[in-house]
Amino acid sequence: MPRAFTASGAVTSSSRTEHPAVLDACRQLEREGCAVTYLKPGVDGIVVPAQVEEALRSDTILVSLMHVNNEIGVVQDVAAIGRLCRSRGVLFHVDAAQGVGKLALDVERDCIDLLALTAHKVHGPKGVGALCVRREPRLGLVPLLHGGGQERGLRSGTLPTHQVVGMGAALRIAALEMAADAARITRLRERLWQGLAALPGVTLNGHPTRRVPGILSVSIDGVEGESLLYALPGLAVASGSACATSTGEPSYVLRALGRSDRLAQSTLRLSLGRFSTEADVERAIEAIVTAVSRLRAIAPGSGA
Amino acid sequence: MSDADPRYGAEVRARMASLAGAGRFAPSPDVAPGRAGDREHGAEVVLTCRVIAGRVEEARFQAFGCPHLVAAASWLTDRLRGAGREDLEHWDWREVADALAVPPAKFGRLLTLQDAVRAVAGNWPGAAASTV
Numbered sequence: 108m109p110r111a112f113t114a115s116g117a118v119t120s121s122s123r124t125e126h127p128a129v130l131d132a133c134r135q136l137e138r139e140g141c142a143v144t145y146l147k148p149g150v151d152g153i154v155v156p157a158q159v160e161e162a163l164r165s166d167t168i169l170v171s172l173m174h175v176n177n178e179i180g181v182v183q184d185v186a187a188i189g190r191l192c193r194s195r196g197v198l199f200h201v202d203a204a205q206g207v208g209k210l211a212l213d214v215e216r217d218c219i220d221l222l223a224l225t226a227h228k229v230h231g232p233k234g235v236g237a238l239c240v241r242r243e244p245r246l247g248l249v250p251l252l253h254g255g256g257q258e259r260g261l262r263s264g265t266l267p268t269h270q271v272v273g274m275g276a277a278l279r280i281a282a283l284e285m286a287a288d289a290a291r292i293t294r295l296r297e298r299l300w301q302g303l304a305a306l307p308g309v310t311l312n313g314h315p316t317r318r319v320p321g322i323l324s325v326s327i328d329g330v331e332g333e334s335l336l337y338a339l340p341g342l343a344v345a346s347g348s349a350c351a352t353s354t355g356e357p358s359y360v361l362r363a364l365g366r367s368d369r370l371a372q373s374t375l376r377l378s379l380g381r382f383s384t385e386a387d388v389e390r391a392i393e394a395i396v397t398a399v400s401r402l403r404a405i406a407p408g409s410g411a
Numbered sequence: 412m413s414d415a416d417p418r419y420g421a422e423v424r425a426r427m428a429s430l431a432g433a434g435r436f437a438p439s440p441d442v443a444p445g446r447a448g449d450r451e452h453g454a455e456v457v458l459t460c461r462v463i464a465g466r467v468e469e470a471r472f473q474a475f476g477c478p479h480l481v482a483a484a485s486w487l488t489d490r491l492r493g494a495g496r497e498d499l500e501h502w503d504w505r506e507v508a509d510a511l512a513v514p515p516a517k518f519g520r521l522l523t524l525q526d527a528v529r530a531v532a533g534n535w536p537g538a539a540a541s542t543v
Binding site: 329330331333334337338367368369372401404405406407408409 | 416419427430433434446450451453455456457472473474475476477478481
């Protein structure tokens with residue numbers, strides 16, 4: 108969207124812990140001449156409104172912030188930041204991929220001008236998402252794709268009707284189930300955390316309470332990340348971000364929170380969803396505790 | 412995941428399942444220890460060998476690292492049995508790389524293992540003071 112303004116060197120503010128879908132777009136905007144400010148979250152993963160206010164400049168046109176972090180699950184105060192942006196005449200974009208269907212958002216109340224979401228995070232089909240665009244006053248978006256003029260000229264190309272219908276159905280179910288799902292999944296996540304916290308040397312990543320129900324990120328001292336994942340064959344867990352594991356690099360999100368490279372590499376991201384059960388959680392706790400204890404027992408300094 | 416994961420060969424999987432040779436001998440005049448690597452770099456190994464009549468009677472390992480490193484350390488505890496000091500001084504990491512089909516990206520971890528073997532040779536009973 109800021110492409111229309113790059114000639115004037117306009118500023119976009121974002122967080123260092125955004126998803127690559129946003130960070131890579133920001134870097135492309137920088138290559139095109141747009142200045143971007145990357146805010147550093149606190150050790151709890153939260154970007155506070157005062158940081159955004161301090162970063163705003165007279166030529167800032169856009170602030171982009173994720174609602175829920177995909178790796179550590181913390182929830183940003185998009186309502187306060189939205190009001191701030193609106194009061195300063197700055198457009199506000201929210202990456203709501205992880206939060207949609209799990210936490211309530213109101214684009215009108217929260218002063219959100221642009222909101223991006225994806226279907227597959229709410230049990231919908233992969234390959235389809237949506238960008239909610241404030242209708243009035245018009246934002247003057249510039250299309251990236253040309254040819255056909257679909258979607259009010261913003262994204263040309265024939266729409267995949269089956270995907271769109273699937274996304275709509277998934278979002279409708281998510282809205283109906285959201286309150287019950289949130290309460291139940293939060294209880295499961297708390298039980299999971301309690302079970303893992305019984306191990307020494309386990310650290311919760313992110314704010315302890317401002318969290319989405321279904322994501323738990325823990326760093327486990329004294330074990331090597333690849334061996335830990337190897338030892339958990341029955342669990343679909345990720346070490347750091349699933350989007351970054353192919354690189355072998357420690358998670359940039361965890362590093363932004365001040366975690367050492369070693370601890371970042373021995374981090375597990377555990378995701379819970381609508382179909383997770385108490386039995387699943389108990390099995391996960393037992394498997395992780397057993398694996399960690401076994402690996403620690405063979406590590407130098409274990410006294411074995 | 413790991414059973415079918417093509418990154419790990421059968422020997423690696425078997426070693427990770429059994430962790431054969433894990434542990435450490437208590438300090439003693441007939442025990443040669445060797446340490447190499449550090450956790451900050453993702454690989455740390457401690458080997459301890461009980462030496463009888465100039466030969467390794469038994470070896471144990473402790474390891475912090477990826478499955479290939481742990482499995483290689485376990486494999487080495489069998490390989491070193493019966494070896495003399497000169498064997499350890501000349502032991503080459505490529506032997507275990509071949510035996511366990513370790514991918515090239517992990518060769519650096521095996522050099523840590525080789526360093527630990529050399530350290531054991533340096534701490535051979537009757538040699539200079541222990542470094543571990």
